[in-house]
Amino acid sequence: MRVNEALAADLAQIRSRDGVDIVLVLKNTKYNLWHESTVIEEGIGLFTRCQLFVGCRAEAFDYVSVYLYDTAAPRLVSSAKPTKGADVTTAQVLFGWGVERSGTKISDIDISGDLNTLSDREIDKAKEPVMEILSERTVAVMRDGGL
Amino acid sequence: MNIRNIVISVSASLLLFGCATKTVPLAKKPAAGTSVGVMLVMDDDPKHVHAGATVFSNFVRDSVSEWGMKQALFGEIEKNISGQFGLRAKRVKPTPNFEKAEVGS
Numbered sequence: 001m002r003v004n005e006a007l008a009a010d011l012a013q014i015r016s017r018d019g020v021d022i023v024l025v026l027k028n029t030k031y032n033l034w035h036e037s038t039v040i041e042e043g044i045g046l047f048t049r050c051q052l053f054v055g056c057r058a059e060a061f062d063y064v065s066v067y068l069y070d071t072a073a074p075r076l077v078s079s080a081k082p083t084k085g086a087d088v089t090t091a092q093v094l095f096g097w098g099v100e101r102s103g104t105k106i107s108d109i110d111i112s113g114d115l116n117t118l119s120d121r122e123i124d125k126a127k128e129p130v131m132e133i134l135s136e137r138t139v140a141v142m143r144d145g146g147l
Numbered sequence: 148m149n150i151r152n153i154v155i156s157v158s159a160s161l162l163l164f165g166c167a168t169k170t171v172p173l174a175k176k177p178a179a180g181t182s183v184g185v186m187l188v189m190d191d192d193p194k195h196v197h198a199g200a201t202v203f204s205n206f207v208r209d210s211v212s213e214w215g216m217k218q219a220l221f222g223e224i225e226k227n228i229s230g231q232f233g234l235r236a237k238r239v240k241p242t243p244n245f246e247k248a249e250v251g252s
Contacts, residue, residue: 001170006244014184018239021177023184024228025245026220041207044216045194052200061196064189070173071184078170123193123212127219135223139231146172147232 001076008074015071022070022077022145024138029065029081044130046123060126066137068145078144080137183228184239187217188246 003011014023028042041047042063050056067079177183192210199205225236 004248007248010242010244013242014239018182018184018237020182020184020237020239022173023186023239024224025186025188026224027188027245027248028190039196039198039205041194041196043189043194045196046211047196047198049198050200050204076170077173123195123214126193127214131219131223134220135227138224139227142228142232144170144172146174147176147234 003069003074003076007069011069011071011074021072022068022147024142025067025069026064026134026138027067029063031061031063031082046126060123060130062130062133064134064137066134066141068141068147077146078141080141080144082137177234179233180235182235182237183232185221185224185228185236186239186241186245187220188241189217191215191217 011023014020030040030042032040039047041061044062044064045060046058047061048056048058063082065079065081068077069075070077190209191214193212193214193216195208195211197204197206197208221236221238228234228236
């Protein structure tokens with residue numbers, strides 16, 4: 001797939017400056033995090049949401065697309081977008097009256113605490129699966145690109 | 148199928164194929180040890196997006212963790228490029244055009 005003139009010029013410049021024939025680009029991509037409401041975000045992070053009677057839920061998101069470009073004859077060789085949002089559920093937090101929807105024990109997370117503390121802890125849990133997903137996406141793009 | 152339907156079908160097919168964007172794999176694999184540029188157009192730290200019970204309690208916080216995502220991700224990609232493809236990863240600085248580029252353009 002051809003690229004626009006600006007990207008073609010950049011690819012040619014990268015080729016002469018860095019001496020690479022192919023470039024893998026990982027780029028933030030905007031997505032709606034929550035189908036029930038418009039919460040547009042991009043990149044990597046933690047999404048928490050709280051609903052009356054249901055409680056709060058924490059999920060990691062990885063809205064990053066991967067592209068493989070040829071610098072010799074500037075063009076897009078292959079690409080992959082995130083297929084779904086918030087696909088790494090790291091935890092679910094429930095108030096006492098909520099209906100349990102995941103295997104996570106209520107005692108695992110204390111929603112009465114500071115959400116800042118919660119986010120740090122949950123992001124810590126999300127690191128490994130997010131890296132795994134992005135790594136798989138990158139390998140898939142390289143294989144599709146004929147590498 | 149009458150002539151009119153055939154003409155409509157053929158026209159629709161031509162239109163669809165004409166609009167389709169197709170990517171084509173590299174003609175030949177790069178030699179072992181060749182460098183692959185890796186450009187990471189993303190933040191270095193994750194963010195925390197919160198949707199509260201009402202819109203008034205929504206918030207977005209940047210830099211909630213000193214994860215150093217880009218370095219960690221580059222390390223992972225470097226491992227794959229070398230281990231699975233026999234190539235070398237080379238970090239490439241993002242250019243303004245790639246930072247603002249539309250998806251796949």
